Amino acid sequence: MNPRKNGILSLLLVLLCSVLVLAGCGTPAAPATPATPGGDAGSAGEPINVGLNLELTGSSAEFGLSGQNGMKLAFDKVNAEGGVLDGRLFNYISADNKSEAGEATSATTRLVGEDVIAILGPMTTAAVLGSIQIVTDNNVVLITPSGTNARLTVNEDGTVNPWIFRACFIDPFQGEVAANFAIDALGAETAAIAYDIVGDYSGGLAENFKRTFEAAGKTVVREEQFSAGDVDFRPIIENIKSAEPDVIFVPAYYTDDAHFVLQARDAGFTGPIMGGDGWGSGDMVGIAGADNMNNTYCVDFVYIDDPSLQDFVNEYQTAYGRAPDGFSVLGYETASMLIEAVKNAGSTEPEAVRSALENLGEFASISGVMTFDPETHNPAKNAVILEFVNGVREFKQIVAPK
Amino acid sequence: MRWEKNLILLAAAGVFFVLTSILAGRGLISRFVLLTMTQVCIYIILALGLNLITGFTGQLSIGHAGFMSIGAYGAGFIMKTFDVQAGPTLIFFIPFALIFGVLVAAAFGVLLGLPTLRLRGDYLAIATIGFGEIVRIVLLNTKALGGASGMPLKQFVGWGAAYWLMLLSVVLIYNFVNSSHGRACIAIRENEIAAETMGINTTKYKVMAFAIGAGLAGLAGGIYANHMYMIQPSTFNFLKSFEILVMVVLGGLGSITGCILGAIVMTVMNNALGIFPEIRMIIVSVLLVTMMIFRPNGLMGTTELRLPFRRGPFGTKGDMTNGG
Incomplete structure (x- = not known):
């Protein structure tokens, strides 16, 4: 390619970039009243x-x-x-x-x-x-x-x-709700917790679940950690299974938890598995399978079929x-x-x-x-507890704040 | 002659700074544009460092975000430990924190530079990816540094400091590349065996390049930590390393002005396209592919942008081959 043609092309590319940049920066850059950021007295009709x-x-x-x-x-x-x-x-x-x-x-x-x-x-x-x-x-x-x-x-x-x-x-409330549900409705004496160490969310729920659960005189027999994005949970599931908990609490986001549920069922764990509001979005059932999701519960903000x-x-x-x-x-x-x-x-x-x-x-x-x-x-x-029944989230109970 | 030229450049830099400061003070440059400009400075410093390692010395490194995070957490650690508050003590603590970050990052640069004696090309790239991930995972699991939720910090370093530190880095890299050390690094890139035959201590120069490049990444990290309110391990992931590499490759491996241009284009584009989140990545990828078809050596290749002086400010003595 001859040098002149090359030069023209690169010039064109630079031009293209700057046009894009101007298109992006130009529109919003000029605030109407820079002296009062964040708000204007606003006359009627102004958006x-x-x-x-x-x-x-x-x-x-x-x-x-x-x-x-x-x-x-x-x-x-x-x-x-x-x-x-x-x-x-x-x-x-x-x-x-x-x-x-x-x-x-x-x-x-x-x-x-x-x-x-x-x-x-x-x-x-x-x-x-x-x-x-x-x-x-x-x-x-x-x-x-x-x-x-x-x-x-x-x-x-x-x-x-x-x-x-x-x-x-907030997280503490959610952890409390889950622990109380595990004790009262599921009759759990022992629990295992697996949580995601990436981000505060999962650890926060796990901590408050544990506090409430142990305050009621029950025992947390096993605590395991994983990182969001992990796909192989078999080692920690084996550890949890050998501790024989009545319930497993996995308060992470839906992608990890769906894989967790799938592998826990494959490993032969048939007991209840619980999660937080992170289960409320996404295709849990699609990943884990409707049968495997039976006997699982999650805390959520709303029951959408209410x-x-x-x-x-x-x-x-x-x-x-x-x-x-x-x-x-x-x-x-x-x-x-x-x-x-x-x-x-x-x-x-x-x-x-x-x-x-x-x-x-x-x-x-x-x-x-x-x-x-x-x-x-x-x-x-209010928080709600949902149960997965044959792949459908079904309303289990409402928990009012104390 | 040389003095005059440097004075003119310094004056131009000063005028630009004063102009932007006045405009920003009067609200004519919005906070977002100022933030973008500061981010451009941070990425220029990062790109300069990586360009020294990959562009001039020819060692493919994809772990630059690792060095950046070390600098960021190093500086953040100092600010947190001494519980630095706004006030006159900042004059002491900010340089202290930044220098601490630079030194720790440079030390890790030496550590990572040492195994490069044995690794070449792809193998080195894999090792550096591993390094970046190890740093991230260690930070993720260190509760004292905030763990996964990160470390909230105050904003003490603004546009001014970032701008002057960026210029300082450009001068440092420009002088290094045009010194005998820099020529030794370029010789290693061109042909390592030949360079060694000519009596160049390849080990020494590779480690030197890694140390300086990592130190600059540490500086950029320190500025980032003190400007962006919040650092968390997930910010410094593999994609960040890759982003910096793209800047250097886009601008031209082995060109200082090229990597500056690459950093400006990529950062401004990233922020400007924020209003079209759906198509942002498509536009960026199309641009990169087009780029690689028509300018496979990057925007600048290995050449430098010259100002119309009698002898250009970049590449006077070294005057690298014209890549047109």
Whole structure:
């Protein structure tokens, strides 16, 4: 290839790159009022910007996409009804955090620069941790639909993070619910725990399960660890089997747990296996097989076949052509919390929205009543226990917060 | 002549910095653009280091994120241990933390450099992948460093520090490559046996290249840790190493300006395409494939971008072969 032609081609490539870059940076770069980041007094009719910082790609993409659909449904619904504050409509801006803390920081920074009044998401704990400082510095509220770690809203020294809220119960509650269910409903005397050491989530649930279980005078006979993405669980299953537990608690995400269940059944373990809300999304049954999933239980935020949820399920089905899962419900509830707070506040001023969220009190949402504690920003809400029966999640019982 | 030229370059760098600082201060450059610019600086430092190892010395290394994480956790560890708060003590603690990160990373560079005496090509690449993964898994299981959930940190290093440290790294690498040490490294890349016959201590220079490259990655990691609020092991995975390698290959193995260009293109593209998450990876891959078809040696090949001086600022003495 002659050198001149080469030069022209590379020039073209560089041009192409810069065009792409400009196309990306150019549109959102200029904030309307740089002096008041995060909110404008806003005249009637002006749209209200809301940022959705979600796991659209990467390892937790299933959660992010479900959550995003739920949020969009809530905003589209209120927009169709004429909006809030005398006809102001919600305008949502999505950003992908690739299921990574560093990328969540970038996404939050970008959204904050686009004059959003609130950021909904991320779904996972680590990604929320990467965003806390930026939203606090810029006075933008952040509501995480499913970041269950207790540390997100309350710091280690007991002070509350003023700008961080959540729509879900926290890990300790989930671990407690699972342990109490194992004792009361399954009559377990001994339990084994296998948890994922990647991320706080699984370990947090395991720890609280163990504490509650042992406080009731029962024994945890075996604790095993694995890393998310492992596919061979046979060695730890053998260890667990030899300890002969009444129940196994595996509070990780669905891909790992489905393989775990499949291999545990192959190894001849027929007892009950339990998990957390990480089982609520994805194709557990498809991976593990319907028969193998019999006699397994999970704690979840919602029971999707609950009659009071059917309006939501139908709307969701019509809009997206697929059934919602627990994360869609949480996404919807997160958006509803913000909509309610904006209505209560009567403005989109950052401090007004923040204080309205803090004082939501008892908020009737689609999955039941959520009671917000202004001291911790955590909602008290019902948990449900689901049982897998022939490949279908069936409602087992509701556990009310104490 | 040389002094004048360097002064002009320094002045240009200074003017650019002052300009961006003023614009950022007045809100004309959004926080997101400033963050992107800082990330560009971080990736330039990473690409420079890897370019020295892979581009100039010819040792294929795919464990660069491992060195980066060592630097990040090293610097983060110092900031956490001394519970550094905003205030005048920062003037002491920030350099201390960054230098600590650099030294630890460089020490690991030497450690990893030593086995390269025996390994070549693909085998070395596999060994470096293994190294990167080992570092990640060790961090994942070290509760004192936050384990899997990572280490939350404060933002103490901003755009200014990242920018000047990036320039410092460019000057360091430029001078190294154009010294007799640098020529020895290039000789190893071109033909190791011939280089050895000519009396070059190949072991020494390979280890040297690894140490400097790892040290720079450590510096980039330290800046990252003190800028991004949060470091966690999963950030420094195999894909991150690969991303840095792509920057170097895209820009041109063995070209300083090339790897700078590669780092800028890849980082800006990654952030700019954030609004189209669905098609981002497709665009990036199409671009890379197109690139490799039309410019198999990268954007710059082994040549350097020159400014219109009488004798270019890059490649004056060494003046590498023109790859056109």
